[in-house]
Amino acid sequence: MSDLILDVQGLRKTFRLSAKQQKIEKTKQKVKVAVDGLSFTARRGEIFGLLGPNGAGKTTTLRMLATLIKPDAGDALVDGASIVSQPERVRSRIGFLTSELKLEDFFTPNYLYDFFSDLHQVPDEVRKPRKQALFSRFGIDQFAEVKVADLSTGMKQKVSLVISIVHDPDIIIFDEPTNGLDVITAKVVTDFLQELRGQGKTVLVSTHIFSLVEKLCDRVGVIIDGSMALCGTLDEVCQGKSLEDRFFALYVERMGKDA
């Protein structure tokens, strides 16, 4: 097996609930535990999937790994850098893409690519050929000088994807990579993720779509209610059943009720 590149150890994150949120959630607790002692590892050259229903804590986990938010407890080593004590080193090693990260409408893909390359301190002689390759790979070259505001949703998503990897990171973290995309664009994205794996990159995706996990992922972690219900290779997790059946069986086991 290839070596470890991501080592997540006991991540925990809680959020304070406002009085209004307490009413909605029908709870008297002031604090909601979003992620509760989550641990897993990922290796070089694999696609790791975090599978779970909405609100299970997938996005919160990925945001902690991307250093957008800080864990209450636990740590994760990203290629040896701690997300708690070395966030800047982590940021230069990962590419993070989620619908939460927006591009400024006013600028063109070309400008934004150069801007983010500068922020990642990519040398000019590396930036130019890389931009050309990525732009033509995703068909952005015809739209390179069109303002982001005027691009289609699919094209925006492709530009966001390209921008997130201007620094050629070894770890790529995608939150719901195909959400809101049409089947064609979704396929472009999943094909690209497999291509990245072929280059020896590690890809971490979160999703609630079983078929995506079955199609893409080498290993999968099932998150239910903030903690890891099961983690292993796709075969280990499925145990001969379909992923969907295994998931619902786990869900009933964990939550003690029918899904």
Place this chain on the structure above:
Amino acid sequence: MKNGMLTIFRKELARFFGDKRTALAAILLPGVLIFAVYTFMGSALSSQFSVDEDFVPTVQAAALPDSLSTLAGQAGLEIQPAAGVDQAKALIEGQELDLLAVFPADFDDQVAAYDASSGAPAPAVELYYNSASVDSSAAYEMMSALLDSYESSLSNKFDVNPGSQAYDLATDADTAGTFLSSMMPMLLMIFLFSGCMATAPESIAGEKERGTIATLLITPLKRSDLALGKIFALSIIALLSGLSSTIGTLLSMPALMQMEGNVGAAYTPVHYLALCLVILSTVLFLVACISLISAFAKTIKEAQTYVTPLMILAMVVGVTAMFGGGASASLWAYFIPFYSSVQAMVGVFALELNWTHLLITVASNLVYTAMGVWGLTRMFNSEKVMFQR
């Protein structure tokens, strides 16, 4: 090594100047508008309270004495005999007649016979006019002046300022300095503040609102570089906007105040340098303040709401320039944000440049700005501030 601060700085400027319409509206428009409005106000004011140069009032008089009829002719007043007092009053009410002067029947004799030391009431002249009419008021002034000069010519014991030489020894520079030092500090504070308001909430609260700041925060960019890059770029834009407003004001000043020539002529390059230093440090401080508030706000609108009280405070402090007769002499005044800037500007405009006060102002503004940058860096690092919904 690429410099993160410089990258952010360039992006902010590209964002602002790339949008030609916004850039024009924020920079050129204030200056042009201020020039147009002030010039119009100045000429409207002067035309409202003055009459044409070749104005000849229509005046009627009852029992006009011969002595005055000659004097009136010399002064260019054409006085008609009144047909009737009540009739003439009605004409003045209707603004068809400017003035009615009613003399006692034997005015000249009464005046000649009157002894001021007797204590008896002096012979009276009654002037009827209509203060609602500019022409009538002017006629009243002319007639009063004529009568006054006639009165003093009868018993001339001494004169005050009889010659035509200049008795007011204030130089043009003093006049301009007194006037500008009471007006400009407040105007400059308002102009600079509006310049900051036009961009800082957009650039910081706007990026939060649109979710583009998170995209910046996941890059290895230092938070302090983000804060500095934004503050420097926003300061330049605010300065340009303030400069345009200031030029507009200075150009319209002669028309507004009926002053002759170039109002800035009294100032030397040293004054301009001093003013630039104060303005520069003030803008940095203002931008840091507004940026902090904008980083705290969730939306642009919220940021603008929070900043408004600060703007009112800056204006009120600016008004202090109009009172107190010149710049504050106490040292501690130059450590107070806003107030120090206003007082330092008063000093420069009033031609009472004090380098100690000026340098304390600049230094304290820079220290407060540095604190602002530190605070902004902390806020960019805080997930609560950046991602609260």
